[in-house]
Amino acid sequence: MRRLILGFLLCWVGFSFLAEVKKAVASYDARQRTWETPAFWRLGMPQPDRLELCLAGVRERVPAGSFVVFASPSGAQGAEFYRWRWAAYLLPEHHVIPPSHRQAGSLAQYFVTYDVRVENPRIEPMWRRPGCRLYRVRQP
Amino acid sequence: MTLLAAALLPVALALAGSLLSRHLAAAGDGALHRVTLYTLAGAVGFHLWVTLLDLAGLPWSPLLLAAPFALLLALFGLEVLRRRRSPAGARLPSDLGWGDGAALFALTVFALLALTAWIATPDFIYHWGVKGHRFELARGVDYGYLAAGWNWALHPDYPNLLPELFAATALLGDGFDAPAMMLWSVVFFGLMLGSARQALREESRFSRQAGLALVALAAAMFGIGHLAAGAADWMLALALMAALPALLRPPDPAGDLQIGVAAAFAAAAKIEGIPLAAFLVLTQLARRALAARRMDPWAASRLVLPGALVVLPWVFQTLRHGLIQPFTSGGFEISRAGKIFPALLESLAVPSWHGLTAAALLLPPLLALHRRTRPLALVAALQLTFYLYAYFTAPVDTRYYVISSFPRLLLQVIPALLVAGVAALARPTGGPSSHSS
Numbered sequence: 001m002r003r004l005i006l007g008f009l010l011c012w013v014g015f016s017f018l019a020e021v022k023k024a025v026a027s028y029d030a031r032q033r034t035w036e037t038p039a040f041w042r043l044g045m046p047q048p049d050r051l052e053l054c055l056a057g058v059r060e061r062v063p064a065g066s067f068v069v070f071a072s073p074s075g076a077q078g079a080e081f082y083r084w085r086w087a088a089y090l091l092p093e094h095h096v097i098p099p100s101h102r103q104a105g106s107l108a109q110y111f112v113t114y115d116v117r118v119e120n121p122r123i124e125p126m127w128r129r130p131g132c133r134l135y136r137v138r139q140p
Numbered sequence: 141m142t143l144l145a146a147a148l149l150p151v152a153l154a155l156a157g158s159l160l161s162r163h164l165a166a167a168g169d170g171a172l173h174r175v176t177l178y179t180l181a182g183a184v185g186f187h188l189w190v191t192l193l194d195l196a197g198l199p200w201s202p203l204l205l206a207a208p209f210a211l212l213l214a215l216f217g218l219e220v221l222r223r224r225r226s227p228a229g230a231r232l233p234s235d236l237g238w239g240d241g242a243a244l245f246a247l248t249v250f251a252l253l254a255l256t257a258w259i260a261t262p263d264f265i266y267h268w269g270v271k272g273h274r275f276e277l278a279r280g281v282d283y284g285y286l287a288a289g290w291n292w293a294l295h296p297d298y299p300n301l302l303p304e305l306f307a308a309t310a311l312l313g314d315g316f317d318a319p320a321m322m323l324w325s326v327v328f329f330g331l332m333l334g335s336a337r338q339a340l341r342e343e344s345r346f347s348r349q350a351g352l353a354l355v356a357l358a359a360a361m362f363g364i365g366h367l368a369a370g371a372a373d374w375m376l377a378l379a380l381m382a383a384l385p386a387l388l389r390p391p392d393p394a395g396d397l398q399i400g401v402a403a404a405f406a407a408a409a410k411i412e413g414i415p416l417a418a419f420l421v422l423t424q425l426a427r428r429a430l431a432a433r434r435m436d437p438w439a440a441s442r443l444v445l446p447g448a449l450v451v452l453p454w455v456f457q458t459l460r461h462g463l464i465q466p467f468t469s470g471g472f473e474i475s476r477a478g479k480i481f482p483a484l485l486e487s488l489a490v491p492s493w494h495g496l497t498a499a500a501l502l503l504p505p506l507l508a509l510h511r512r513t514r515p516l517a518l519v520a521a522l523q524l525t526f527y528l529y530a531y532f533t534a535p536v537d538t539r540y541y542v543i544s545s546f547p548r549l550l551l552q553v554i555p556a557l558l559v560a561g562v563a564a565l566a567r568p569t570g571g572p573s574s575h576s577s
Binding site: 002003005006007009010012013014016017019020021023024025027028031039041042043044064081085086088089092093095097098101102103104 | 266285293346
């Protein structure tokens, strides 16, 4: 009986393991054709790769340790929040602040907009690429 | 180069930890379990060293990070020369079987997928990875960064062993590299299997092999399906598994230190590792007290000291920098039950566990009917009760909190529960094995 129970469990888990591996390999192979909202982005998907390209340009132009406000469009499933978390991951040398934070206005030295247009008299353009703009923030 | 550092650093941790072999290893412990214990001891030692550097205001450099290892490795060499034999008679596994093969296969598949970073946990992006990279750049735990008001999403109040290991790997290699960091999860998983093997050592050959294959396939299945590479939950699963062999046998001095070190490792890994550490220590203290009818101060110090050395600096730094987050805990609100229990049921049915969450049903029989597995079941039950307490007290979106965390938190207890379940099935009365081989 003991062997039967363990044998059944092993078969169950073995097949489940193989199913997960198959799913993971298939999704990995299709990663460049995958479109997900930011809450479900993964390393290797085209969406975070595109954001990384944008932020690589920011990294080249902004000195390390700067306070950078990162703005992107709001959307379903906390899209703006998760894009901001990805931006913080991709720019660990900077303080990446969401625009909604109460200290954003007072601390901001640079402003990055991603797929969103922002008008503000305090910001002056520094660099741009499609969907991505870097501004310097004039101190009051 | 960073991948090489990620491969070599655990070896250095194990060699450094092996200096405690005389006190840490019990007579019957096999080589794989010893490697696990030594690595945990080395990791705790590493954490204490970098904590000391931070307190002294010294920036981490490859030289400063490597210095204690060089010293300990020299001591290790002297110890080996002095004994002219492998430390304390460690035995390499001589009874390899199909379960070992299945476990190695599951670990290898998990490793290959983890190294692509495709199965990296989202939390690697949101906090573990960014902390590790930031600490590498800051050459220390950057408390100013953690304390910034907008960085609440980083869980700044969490203990930092995992990002410290990431940062050290990056500093000893050639910079932060996400796939290389995933190797740490593979290491924790592999070490967990070493202890699982030890816990099943006295069972019949079939039960031992089946149990090992079961826990390896189950952990790999969930780790791949739920995207758990790079998560700190592996560390808590490892801590509980490393303590399991000592919990399954009558209390002894080596077992006390094993549980003390496992508790310290858990406490250094994650905030819920602190209650896990407390439950491990208290359970073993209670076993000690019940067995001897008095409290042995040496046993108590072996159990409590490693964890205290980890937790006290954490409390100091967390309070000093104001890192405790208001959403971590609040008042107990029974009205949340209406959201918590349906969300728990939803979490238990999460596809990536493939029904193995039913292992939680093993708790009552393991606790009530089986004397040998009772200590482990008690620790697991207390830990699950703590999660429940957190859900009742955290002032956040309760349903989202439960469904986004509970399936992952189960990774911390299910592997050890499966091993205990196999041990109980092999010996339903909890007495000595009739199939020992």
